[in-house]
Amino acid sequence: MMLMSWLILVHPLDTMAKNYLEMSNEFLILILGYYGFLFTDYVGDPTMRYTFGYIYIGILAGGLLLNAINLVYTSLVDLVSWCKYKLYIMRQKKLLE
Numbered sequence: 179m180m181l182m183s184w185l186i187l188v189h190p191l192d193t194m195a196k197n198y199l200e201m202s203n204e205f206l207i208l209i210l211g212y213y214g215f216l217f218t219d220y221v222g223d224p225t226m227r228y229t230f231g232y233i234y235i236g237i238l239a240g241g242l243l244l245n246a247i248n249l250v251y252t253s254l255v256d257l258v259s260w261c262k263y264k265l266y267i268m269r270q271k272k273l274l275e
Contacts, residue, residue, distance in 0.1 A: 179208060199248055206241040210234065 182204040184190075189197045216230045 182208065195248075199245070202244065203241065206237065210237060213237070 182201060185197065185201050185204060191197045191200060213230070213234055216234075217227055221227050221230065
């Protein structure tokens with residue numbers, strides 16, 4: 179909780195998108211950590227625990243999907259930027275010849 183508070187106040191990463199992704203990751207860790215208590219004997223009904231387990235897996239899969247989408251998006255942006263840079267270098271070489 180303290181790390182999430184620090185992330186919200188300081189924004190230590192270089193872009194806001196990275197800051198928001200890190201904040202959402204920390205929030206998921208916090209929620210899923212608290213959610214773990216539902217798998218103990220506090221909930222006596224096993225079918226209810228199975229239901230909570232499916233919800234837990236859904237939340238976890240949503241977080242993983244969010245991170246995978248971010249990974250693909252940033253990779254594509256970096257690839258396009260690299261291609262533009264290479265194209266610029268090739269044009270500069272042709273102008274110098």
